[in-house]
Amino acid sequence: MKLEIVLMKTTFKKTLLAAAVAGFSLNAAAAVNIVDDSTAIAFSTERLSNTATTVNIPRENLEVTLGAEYAVGDIIKFTFSADAIAATQFKTTVTSSDTLNADGTPAANVAGATVTLGLLSSDATSVTYRVTEVSAALTTVGQKFTIAAGANFAATASKLLNGLSVSYAAQTANGVTIDAGTKSSFKLVYTASEFSTAVTKLDAVVDVNDSRLSFTGATFTDDLGVTVAQNATYDPDGTGPLAAVNFLNPVTYVSSKYVVNGDFSWVVDSNTTTAGIQANAAAASIAGCTGATDAATGVTFTVDSMTFTCTDTPATPVTVTFDVRQGLGAKAPAAIPASSYTVTNTINYTAGTAQTLVVGPKDAGAWTLNGSQVRVPYMVVGGSRFGIIANVTNHGNKDGSITLDIFAEDGSVIASNYPAGTSKAGSVTSVAPALLAALGGSPATVTKFSFQVTTNVPENDVLVYAAYTDNTTSERAIVNNDSKVQVKGANVD
Numbered sequence: 001m002k003l004e005i006v007l008m009k010t011t012f013k014k015t016l017l018a019a020a021v022a023g024f025s026l027n028a029a030a031a032v033n034i035v036d037d038s039t040a041i042a043f044s045t046e047r048l049s050n051t052a053t054t055v056n057i058p059r060e061n062l063e064v065t066l067g068a069e070y071a072v073g074d075i076i077k078f079t080f081s082a083d084a085i086a087a088t089q090f091k092t093t094v095t096s097s098d099t100l101n102a103d104g105t106p107a108a109n110v111a112g113a114t115v116t117l118g119l120l121s122s123d124a125t126s127v128t129y130r131v132t133e134v135s136a137a138l139t140t141v142g143q144k145f146t147i148a149a150g151a152n153f154a155a156t157a158s159k160l161l162n163g164l165s166v167s168y169a170a171q172t173a174n175g176v177t178i179d180a181g182t183k184s185s186f187k188l189v190y191t192a193s194e195f196s197t198a199v200t201k202l203d204a205v206v207d208v209n210d211s212r213l214s215f216t217g218a219t220f221t222d223d224l225g226v227t228v229a230q231n232a233t234y235d236p237d238g239t240g241p242l243a244a245v246n247f248l249n250p251v252t253y254v255s256s257k258y259v260v261n262g263d264f265s266w267v268v269d270s271n272t273t274t275a276g277i278q279a280n281a282a283a284a285s286i287a288g289c290t291g292a293t294d295a296a297t298g299v300t301f302t303v304d305s306m307t308f309t310c311t312d313t314p315a316t317p318v319t320v321t322f323d324v325r326q327g328l329g330a331k332a333p334a335a336i337p338a339s340s341y342t343v344t345n346t347i348n349y350t351a352g353t354a355q356t357l358v359v360g361p362k363d364a365g366a367w368t369l370n371g372s373q374v375r376v377p378y379m380v381v382g383g384s385r386f387g388i389i390a391n392v393t394n395h396g397n398k399d400g401s402i403t404l405d406i407f408a409e410d411g412s413v414i415a416s417n418y419p420a421g422t423s424k425a426g427s428v429t430s431v432a433p434a435l436l437a438a439l440g441g442s443p444a445t446v447t448k449f450s451f452q453v454t455t456n457v458p459e460n461d462v463l464v465y466a467a468y469t470d471n472t473t474s475e476r477a478i479v480n481n482d483s484k485v486q487v488k489g490a491n492v493d
Helices: 001-030 045-049 432-438
Strands: 041-044 054-058 073-081 093-094 114-124 126-134 153-155 164-171 183-194 196-199 221-230 252-261 284-287 300-302 307-309 316-321 339-350 354-369 372-382 386-394 400-410 413-423 428-430 447-455 462-470 475-478
Touching: 041 045, 041 054, 045 183, 114 316, 196 339, 196 354, 221 252, 221 339, 221 354, 252 354, 372 386, 372 432, 372 462, 386 432, 386 447, 400 432, 413 428, 413 432
Parallel strands: 041 183
Antiparallel strands: 054 153, 073 126, 073 164, 093 114, 114 126, 164 183, 196 221, 221 316, 252 307, 252 339, 284 316, 300 307, 339 354, 372 447, 386 428, 386 462, 400 413, 400 447, 462 475
């Protein structure tokens, strides 16, 4: 009998030890998971910024799967990154199951021990539960539950502008951490704009060999493309492993107003008696836009902008084809300016009320030169007092023609594409005589103006030196310019 008791005690101890080792191994391999069964969502900044109260986060979007053996008295705490969810929206009693229904409520527990949690405390950014019951002597690993008291969390919209993350932490009644792992935190709510704008850039090269009356290759057109997209999903990590997240409660797109900024001085005003620039229709054609079809229909030009509005659905590509001939001849009617361009689109949408979103300015490309163009922003001459020094130095091995664009102090054009001779390789050419000729000689009164020097040689080979002399004081004032080559004090005579 004594031997039997000893054997029974030994067997019982070994069984407990095996169970403990098995339990330890299981807990070491598994950990809580609030990632795989949860579903992230996205709210657009457009929606959140125009929602005065709350937005709904479905209950089933935050689900927990336990990865350890829990006992009565264990503590579970959820911590949120923002105070978006009121304490009253959390369950006071939570019941787990190994299976949840589609709406996050517990289904029948097929295997495993049901865990019951009781609300212990909550504050602005956390809620804490205590395990109050474990229903059977079975494993709690794999038990699932949700914590929203209703079908949704009604989250404060203004608190979600930076998204919402949640983390899970558990410990025994004695403060020992349990069930920790790499899937104990989760980004529940993402925020981003619903809208994106893609631009196909202008890239024509103005041909100085053709007196800037065409683009290189004897072409005359260039395309600007703009496409606005209203995205149904948000991709948290681009090409990374995270799945795209659906936008909930999207706003309603209405239209887009486009403003293209750059040098539009090349657009001819067909009716000088009417205020503004009345462009010829052929100056631009617009495809994919309800509201504007060509340069004369639905489009407003200024010397530095083009504006039009399209009411088509998002994802409709809009293509503006500029034609510098403007229907006025075989070539452009005047020298085509080199210019960089931007596009800004104002997206009109409704989120209960009419709203706008400004995107840009975005780079829309440029019209560049196959030569050098240098702007001298200030010059003064005349009044029997001031004289001009304006020299072009060619450091390269190629000859090229020189032309001038001259502007009055108020910005109006005095002369365009005015011939100023030839820049010889390795030489200095004065363009002061051409400037005076375009001005009609040295003015009787003091005259202020600016000018642009275009030279048909590589831009890195050209230096422009500009200054004006004061005959009264015998002084010379050098005028800075945007030459690609800058040599202080060069070419002073």
